[in-house]
Amino acid sequence: MSRIQLVVFDMAGTTVQDHNEVQRCFFEAADATGLKADPKKITAMMGWSKRLVFETLWQQQIGGDHPHYLHRVETSYQAFKHILENHYRTQPVLPTAGCLDVFDWLKSQDIQVALNTGFYRQVTDIILERLGWDRGLDKNYVGTTDSVIQVSVTPSEIYGNEGRPAPYMIQKAMYLLGIKDPQAVVVVGDTPSDLEAGINAHCRWSLGVTNGTHSREQLELYPNHGLLDSLSALKDKGIADPRDGFNCETPSNSNRSRPVHPLNQQSQDKIAKV
Template sequence: MLPIRLVTLDMAGTTVRDEHEVEHCFARAAKDTGLTVSDERVLALQGYHKHQVFEMLWTEHLGSNHPEWSARVEHSYETFTSILENHYLTHPVYPTEGALELFQWLREQDIRIALTTGFYRKVTNIILEKLGWLKGLDSRYIATGANSIIDVSITSDEVVAGRPEPYMIQKAMATFGITDAAEVINIGDTPSDLKSGTAAGCRLSLGVVNGTHSRQQLEAVPSDGLLENVGELIKVIGGR
């Protein structure tokens, strides 16, 4: 069996503690821009690029052929980004349980660490900077030496399409010259995370139940297993 060479991990809710602040920021932006949407609908769209989410929601409300559709989408998205950036600039950010231990163990095993996210680059960097995870990354957000915490950071606006498409995972693979997805494990806390890993053909596409979605919610989505937190991945890989 091929060795595991790369682990791709979502950020908010998987490696970065999420108290549903992204949902709250999104719901506030939707309300402020005249978009009516339920909490359940917002949760179901977690993990997708938020511009795409506003496109989907305004299509449902107006239809994509409506003359104001584009302007409404842009207004909602710009309002959301302003609210979200202000939140992360003014609030502390913490890693999830087990994340730092997992990062250290993966480095000791010479397994690459890729953080993928539905966030755009500006807010991603705010979060990474607060956590100290920008350390050792170059202008392409790739690690330049052994002193870095992660090996690469990839955002959904840096690929053709974000989750549930597999492109962020595939970009991480290409970064390290990995051509076989059987050498990759993907892990996240949303249905779109799991679908992305499956679409990429990863050895395992795993979910964590201490993020934005419960075990019951994630059990409804095909996966290769659910973990209490990312730290449990050590046992999964170590036991293979």
Template structure:
């Protein structure tokens, strides 16, 4: 890939949540698997992992179409039952278990604050569970009713998959974040996530610095085949990456 002749300074960093900025020991997959089992949907752990980062309602729709072996079937009642059960299990988990930032996350946020680079979080979660997670971390406190922060807030924007036309791997959450901050140059944006869908959405949005994170839900070997500019071992490496560009 040819490098751009001029590289503008970074104007925005867009982070995924679970596995990237929020520690995830595969509990989201476990919640998804439980909801699937409870509602009669058969799916392997490998298949669930492969679709991490995507909007969960969309995932249930895809999986039910596969199980029914009828791509044009009306899956609405199946999807709603599975998705409803998933929201119950997931929200119960995050309400009743500690939530922690990933290794290097807070230090990286502090570095970006010093440079006055805004931080946007995107997620395949829906808004209500996202707020539970942000609240557990103390990151919700300074956000307004549109989930926008100030320069002093831990994050400056939160976007969920149910607030755009389609979630990942489509580019709409990234595009919404760029529009919010008035950033038009895709070479001035870093998109970072730990799943294939994170990288695919970055590619779809035309993000130059499309970064994978290999200490989240997916390994380096699992992320390597997907479009990326660079793969980080952890968020502790992001400040040095930004200095290098």
């Protein structure tokens, strides 16, 4: 059994506090640009690449073959970016409860920390800088054992800006850190797309936290290897020594159909964008 070498965390709602501010930014942008945004649909798409959310909503509203489809997607997306960036520049940006303690604990166990997100690179950089998590990262957003995180990956670094639930951001983080075995990787997030990305990447464990944007009842509908009440509970799950962890070789709800994305040529092409 491979030793755990890397934990890949989501950002907003998992490691960065989000009290529905991101959703409010979506709704504000939608309202300003004539897009109908159903709260349930927005919640279901949390964790996706943000542009993909607007593409999906506009396709549902007017159809992808509408002559103004691309223009309306771009208009809504640019409005959202302006609102979101202003939010993260002007409002408090804080780690979630227990996050930094978990990072320190993982470092003490010689386990690396990666962050991935549905955010594009520009706003991710704002968040990292506000938190001081950008210190020690190089031009490829790879850090050292002394930096708070060891790598940051966004859809902007993936060909076609393809985010979750595809596995490519996880695979990109593995590639940048020289980790070849997905069974040495744990994924943690607060949305269904986080869980699905971990499953699709064939990671050892794909874990959900239930104190973010989705409840336990919402997350347990999706394949997962365990649901945590908080990030702090990660330390009790045998991450440092999987022999002591919970038995989760087969994810719960594993009968739910899902795509599989092994690290084949397509995956290598996707993550080789940068």
